[in-house]
Amino acid sequence: MAISYVTEEGLRKLQQELEQLTTVERKKISQQIAEARDKGDLSENAEYDAAREAQGLLELRISKLQQTIMNSRIIDESKLDMSTVQILSKVKVRNTKTNKEMQYTLVAESEADLKSGKIAISTPIAKGLLGKKVGDIAEIQVPAGKIPFEIVEISR
Numbered sequence: 001m002a003i004s005y006v007t008e009e010g011l012r013k014l015q016q017e018l019e020q021l022t023t024v025e026r027k028k029i030s031q032q033i034a035e036a037r038d039k040g041d042l043s044e045n046a047e048y049d050a051a052r053e054a055q056g057l058l059e060l061r062i063s064k065l066q067q068t069i070m071n072s073r074i075i076d077e078s079k080l081d082m083s084t085v086q087i088l089s090k091v092k093v094r095n096t097k098t099n100k101e102m103q104y105t106l107v108a109e110s111e112a113d114l115k116s117g118k119i120a121i122s123t124p125i126a127k128g129l130l131g132k133k134v135g136d137i138a139e140i141q142v143p144a145g146k147i148p149f150e151i152v153e154i155s156r
Contacts, residue, residue: 011069022062033052085151087108090103091153101152135151
């Protein structure tokens with residue numbers, strides 16, 4: 001698994017989610033399995049099968065979270081260059097076709113949240129913006145075609 005660069009807040013959220021899954025959710029699933037098992041014949045017990053499947057999915061999620069946390073490195077924001085677009089950059093862009101302005105913050109996969117304008121560094125838009133300076137035009141390939149974005153502002 002690749003190294004994931006995260007903020008302190010992002011790592012803290014991952015750790016909190018892992019704690020919730022291992023201390024609360026595991027107990028709930030174990031209890032559901034025990035209750036379903038107590039109902040008799042396991043070969044025809046859909047409730048038991050569903051609980052076992054949920055347990056498998058939970059353990060998979062826990063394992064992935066543990067891997068992500070183990071491979072995470074906290075980014076020292078004070079050492080990032082603000083002259084070019086990088087991870088954790090807040091970038092104001094203008095679509096030169098429509099003149100519409102948007103603002104995105106480029107973050108790690110685990111911190112992406114489109115509603116709050118945080119896009120994963122691996123998305124086509126983020127990849128197209130990386131390394132650009134204010135005034136540069138980034139031609140970004142999206143499903144609808146190429147969109148020219150002018151970099152208006154870079155901040156943190």
